[in-house]
Amino acid sequence: MGLRLYNTLTLKVEPFSPANGNTVRMYSCGPTVYNYAHIGNLRTFTFNDTLRRWLRYRGFLLEHVMNITDVEDKIIRKSMELGVPMEQYTRKYEQFFLEDMATMRLEKPERIVRATEHIQEMVDLISTLAQKGFTYESDGSVYYRISKFPSYGKLSHHDFSGIQAGARVDNDEYDKDDARDFVLWKQRKGAEPCWDAPFGAGRPGWHIECSAMAMKYLGDTLDIHTGGVDLAFPHHENEIAQSEAATGKPFARFWLHCEHLHVDMQKMSKSLGNIYTLRELIDMGYSPEALRFVLMSVPYRKKLNFTLDSLKGAQSSIERLRNYKLRLQSGRLSDGLNESISELSRFALHKFEAAMDDDLNTAEALAAVFEYVRETNTLLDQGVFVAGNRAEALQLLARFDQVFAVLEPTMTAGLLDDSSIEALIAERTAAKKAKQFSRADDIRNQLLEAGIILEDTKDGVRWKRK
C-alpha cells in the first residue's frame, strides 16, 4: 500500500511520495538554544528521527534541514543577564543539544542551520514581502499584514473572521493594526544584538527564519515540514503566510506534528518540578536507549504519558530483544531450513513494515516484532528452529533496529574486557566440574559486581553486560 502520512493541512492520512524524483525535501523546526533540551523536546526530535529512518528504509534520499534558533527574546534576556555575548551563550547550549541528539542516536539532518547566519536571507524575504504589499511599519518595526493573506488559518483550521481588524493588543510592546499580525523585523532596542537592514537596524522576528532558511536550501515547496503540535499555530501558520505570499506557491505539501509528552498525566512545568532532561535520567541510571524506546513506543500523534516506571519497563523490553538476539547468535542449531518458519519470518517483517507505512504506527510495528520473538523462542525451545532460519530472524532484528536503534547497549567505561571475562568463566566452569561450588559462586559474584551476568544454559555459559 505504500507509505501514508497524516497531514495537518488536510486532517487526513495521505499516500506520501516526494514531488520530484526520489529525494524528500524536509524541514524540521529545531531547538531554541537557551537551555538544556527536556524529554518533551526530545520526543519531537526522536519523531523526526523515526520519520527520517523510515523514509530511508523505504529507499528515499533525504535533504533534511533543521534550524537552530540562536537569536530570540529569551536568549537575549538571559545572555544579557549573565553578561555573556549572545553567541557564546547559544553555542554552549547548541553543543549540549547536539550531544544529546548523538546520545539519543538521532540521525543528523543533512543541514543544521543557524538563524544568525541567515539574516541576509531574512532581510531579502522581508523586502520581497514589502514590495508585494504584505507589510507595514509601526514604531520602526515591520509587521506582516494578515488581512492581505486570505487563506490564513488553513493549517490550524482556525476561523479568524471573528477577530476585528484594527483591534489593538495592549499587552504587546509593539503596536499592530490587527491582533493576528506578527512581527517580521523588530526595531533595535538598547544594547540588544542587531543587524542593519533597509528598514532600519534591528533583529528578525521568530517566524521569518524558518521560511527564509527552508526556501534557501529546499526550494519554494517542501515535501514535508515537521514540528511539535504547539507550533502549528501560530508559528507554522505564519511561515505559510510569509512563504506563500512571497512565492505564490504552496510552502509545504505535508505538515506533520508530533504530540506532546506529559509527565505523570501532567504537563511538564517548573512549578511541578516534573521537567526531566536526558542528562538527569542518565544520572539516575537509566539508559538513553530506554528513553528512546519509551519515546518511540507510542505513536507520534498520541499524547505520551511519561513515567519513570515506563522507563524501567522499556529497559526490560529492550533486554528481552537483546537476549533473543544473543540466543540466536550463540545457540547451537541443527542444520536445515524450516520453510514454515521462513513463512513466519516473512509475515512478521510484512506486519512490521505495514505498521510503519501506516503513518509510523510504531506501537503496532513493535508488537509484530515481539510476537515473532515469542513464537520463535518457543520454536527454539522445541528444537524445530534450525540453522537455516537464523539469518532471517537476525535480519528481522536488523531491520527493526535500523529504525528503532535500541539493540546496541550504550557502553559504560571501566569494565572487564572480554578475554578476562571468558577466562573467569572458564575457571568457574572448571570449579563446577570439580564440585567446588563455593569457588564457582565466588567467581559468579565477582563477575556480577563487575556488571556481567552469567546465564547457564544447556549449551553452556552465556554472558552479557548489565
Next chain:
RNA sequence: GGCGCCGUAGCCAAGCGGUAAGGCAGAGGUCUGCAAAACCUUUAUUCGGCGGUUCGAUUCCGCCCGGCGCCUCCA
C-alpha cells in the same frame, strides 16, 4: 466561547463494523549443584456511562461524565 484530541486489564498501549495485538509488572512452570539469568504459560465474556443505527459496535451517530490540547511564548 471557538476548534480539536482522548477515556481499552495493576500500569503503558494497538485495534476502529465481525466478535479484544504487544510490552511492563504480578502469578505459575521449565531449566539449575543452589541460584540467577533466560524462556514458556497465564492475567479484559469485555473496551467511561446511557441511548440509537446495524444481522452484528470497542469500532458509526447522539447525549452525558471524566481528562487534555490549541486559540498568547512553548517541542
